[in-house]
Amino acid sequence: MLNRILKSFLVLAFAATASVASIASAETLINGAGATFPYPLYSKWFTEYAKVDPTVKFNYQSIGSGGGIKQITAQTVDFGASDKFLTDAELAAAPGKLIHIPTVMGAVVVTYNVPGVSKGLKLKTEDVADIFLGKITKWNDPRIADDNPGVKLPNQPIVVVHRSDGSGTTAIFTDFLSGVSGEWKSKVGMGASVKWPVGLGGKGNEGVAGQVKTTQYTIGYVELAYAFENKLPYATLKNKAGVFVEPSIKSTSAAAAAAAKSMPADYRLSLVNQPGKDAYPVVGFTWLLIYEQQKDKVKGKKLVEFLNWELKKGQKMASAMLYAPLPANVAKMVEKTIKTIKY
Amino acid sequence: MSLETETHRWKMEKGVSGDLIFKGVTVLFAFSILVILLLMIVEMTGESLPAIRQFGWRFVSGQDWDAVQSSFGALPYIWGSVVSSILALLLATPLSVGTAILITEIVPKKVGGIVAALVELLAAIPSVIYGLWGVLVMAPWLQKTVQPFLIERFGFLPFFKGAPYGVSMLAAVFILMIMVVPIITSITKEVLLAVPQSQKEAAIALGATRWEMIRTAVLPYGKSGILGAVILGLGRAIGETMAVTMVIGNSPQISLSLLSPAYTMPSVIANEFAETTSKLHASALMEIGLILLVVTLVINALARLLLWSVTRGAKKGARL
Numbered sequence A: 001m002l003n004r005i006l007k008s009f010l011v012l013a014f015a016a017t018a019s020v021a022s023i024a025s026a027e028t029l030i031n032g033a034g035a036t037f038p039y040p041l042y043s044k045w046f047t048e049y050a051k052v053d054p055t056v057k058f059n060y061q062s063i064g065s066g067g068g069i070k071q072i073t074a075q076t077v078d079f080g081a082s083d084k085f086l087t088d089a090e091l092a093a094a095p096g097k098l099i100h101i102p103t104v105m106g107a108v109v110v111t112y113n114v115p116g117v118s119k120g121l122k123l124k125t126e127d128v129a130d131i132f133l134g135k136i137t138k139w140n141d142p143r144i145a146d147d148n149p150g151v152k153l154p155n156q157p158i159v160v161v162h163r164s165d166g167s168g169t170t171a172i173f174t175d176f177l178s179g180v181s182g183e184w185k186s187k188v189g190m191g192a193s194v195k196w197p198v199g200l201g202g203k204g205n206e207g208v209a210g211q212v213k214t215t216q217y218t219i220g221y222v223e224l225a226y227a228f229e230n231k232l233p234y235a236t237l238k239n240k241a242g243v244f245v246e247p248s249i250k251s252t253s254a255a256a257a258a259a260a261k262s263m264p265a266d267y268r269l270s271l272v273n274q275p276g277k278d279a280y281p282v283v284g285f286t287w288l289l290i291y292e293q294q295k296d297k298v299k300g301k302k303l304v305e306f307l308n309w310e311l312k313k314g315q316k317m318a319s320a321m322l323y324a325p326l327p328a329n330v331a332k333m334v335e336k337t338i339k340t341i342k343y
Numbered sequence B: 001m002s003l004e005t006e007t008h009r010w011k012m013e014k015g016v017s018g019d020l021i022f023k024g025v026t027v028l029f030a031f032s033i034l035v036i037l038l039l040m041i042v043e044m045t046g047e048s049l050p051a052i053r054q055f056g057w058r059f060v061s062g063q064d065w066d067a068v069q070s071s072f073g074a075l076p077y078i079w080g081s082v083v084s085s086i087l088a089l090l091l092a093t094p095l096s097v098g099t100a101i102l103i104t105e106i107v108p109k110k111v112g113g114i115v116a117a118l119v120e121l122l123a124a125i126p127s128v129i130y131g132l133w134g135v136l137v138m139a140p141w142l143q144k145t146v147q148p149f150l151i152e153r154f155g156f157l158p159f160f161k162g163a164p165y166g167v168s169m170l171a172a173v174f175i176l177m178i179m180v181v182p183i184i185t186s187i188t189k190e191v192l193l194a195v196p197q198s199q200k201e202a203a204i205a206l207g208a209t210r211w212e213m214i215r216t217a218v219l220p221y222g223k224s225g226i227l228g229a230v231i232l233g234l235g236r237a238i239g240e241t242m243a244v245t246m247v248i249g250n251s252p253q254i255s256l257s258l259l260s261p262a263y264t265m266p267s268v269i270a271n272e273f274a275e276t277t278s279k280l281h282a283s284a285l286m287e288i289g290l291i292l293l294v295v296t297l298v299i300n301a302l303a304r305l306l307l308w309s310v311t312r313g314a315k316k317g318a319r320l
Helices: A002-026 A039-052 A065-073 A088-093 A125-133 A142-147 A168-180 A182-187 A204-214 A224-229 A249-262 A297-321 A328-339 B002-055 B075-106 B109-124 B127-154 B169-193 B197-205 B210-239 B242-247 B265-275 B279-319
Strands: A028-034 A056-061 A079-082 A098-113 A122-124 A159-163 A200-202 A218-223 A236-238 A283-291
Touching: A028 A065, A028 A297, A039 A056, A039 A098, A039 A297, A056 A297, A065 A079, A065 A088, A065 A283, A065 B265, A098 A168, A098 A204, A098 A224, A098 A249, A098 A297, A098 A328, A122 A125, A122 A142, A125 A142, A125 A159, A125 A168, A125 A182, A125 A236, A159 A168, A159 A204, A168 A182, A168 A218, A168 A283, A200 A204, A204 A218, A204 A224, A204 B127, A218 A224, A249 A283, A249 A328, A283 A297, A297 A328, B002 B279, B075 B109, B075 B169, B075 B210, B075 B265, B075 B279, B109 B169, B127 B169, B127 B242, B169 B210, B169 B242, B197 B210, B210 B279, B242 B265, B265 B279
Parallel strands: A028 A056, A028 A079, A122 A236, A159 A200, A159 A218
Antiparallel strands: A079 A283, A098 A218, A098 A283
8 A cells, every 4th residue: 555655656756857857857956065154255157157157057955065065975966066075984884976066165253242342352263172162261351461562451251152053153263273282182073063171052154143242242153245244343363373363265275275385186174273374273164965977968068067157257256245266277177177087 | 397306306416526625625734734744753763763863862952052063962952942932921921811801801892892802903013024123123122121120139049139130031932922812812701601591690690799700700610721821822922933933042052040041942943944054953953843842742641631621611601
């Protein structure tokens, strides 16, 4: 009985897809799924690209990086998108060779609410780690005060706010904290959701930002684009070269430029704590995940055409939407990588 | 004449086959709901097997939730769900029963109808709107006025210790209270309307005031029905996800203080499922879903039992 019901459902579903496919046969539909962070930029790219090549239609579902990896591994989509690179085990689990195509970079900023310190609070990276570990508990702690001469810091407990939902933003931020603090690395580690030693959890960038805005003496982290759009105060962080750097599109791109020399051929590289003196320390790539050997000749060709367009024209739209474009030396590498896609 | 009989018979036959089709369709529909429920249980159990094997009962009693170390214990979430729902009901029940009594017994029918419609309107507001209102309006208000007052006056009690963050168990309790009031009110209203007029008249004839009439005739009669309404409200409260996630502070800890943040079962599923870090992580979230399903099924069974006792009571009342 159950089997019969299932069968009839399958037949129905098949009939429905077949009829849709026959209507849309004139245009190629390319399906993608994954990261939410680059979604606004990707949808802009897809609408703009529709004017360049009206025969191809992109359908992108921003279901999260984890979902993107799952779907591309299961081959239910033509490309995946992720804010974290795949582990060796994840790559091995895929039925074909998956390549990472970095598209843009994002940065995570430390935002805060301290009355009287409207912007530009300076923080050493190890102090950020100790605040989020719950080891620095007061705003007037000498370690914060030393970096901010002339700023009147209140004798108030620090309230930490973090993301409660699993997110690439958290992955980049905890990657950064693991890089600057051995204690963070061993006690908490990095990941899309971690066990926070202290603090309140807000859902999404808006949850964290809302909490920081309405509560005094809070500190939290949000995406750079979100912080800029909502004019949140952000901290200036001391990078590996010992320079206090403001988060910006420029300092984000600088992190990738600094990393270009040590860039592995598969781009699986974390961009946090890069050495350059202009490099902002909390930066990450976002990638498209594409099979090197494309199954569908037409789709493969259209996909490569789009990637080349994205690398030349698409990159120019990034800054206006507060995403950091690839620096020239990395873009050149990516151009070569796109050529390796076979269809 | 014969033609007429023929048509008549034809109609009859058509009616019979229509009945058969109707019966078949209803059986199929009812059966498919059962199948969906069963498939869900099977699927969720299957998906949570890795976590069940790995942690056993420690999953229910453990307090550690660490996706990086792959160590999962669900007690803080169970605690958060149960405590927030029960406290919300403790606040919502008197509010709802009072409103229902007002609608059925105190004010004229027309006014009561308006009040009932307004209360039921609350049920139509999407929970994300409650959540946004909670995090943008209620939480700051709690933080600036209610919580400092509680800390100052009642800070010696373990329930009101800590700093005023706004988002907290208290905020979740308030949001849930507002969300379950319309459910309990509308069911209680129906229960009170079922109280036989003769019973009320008898109380008044014996010299009871309106309050005495409600206390001695109306409330005892509706007692089990009101209890059923409360339990349905509990089902709503324990499953609520969005609004609670936005105001509870999402920190998996077990604290007696209402001012400290907490976490609930539906919230952690909604928060972490899209970006699980490992198979075991996804499996642990599934097991939380399973625990939630079991709790909900138990609540539903209780509600059914109570409803059954109410209908039995009503028949008895009618006979008297």
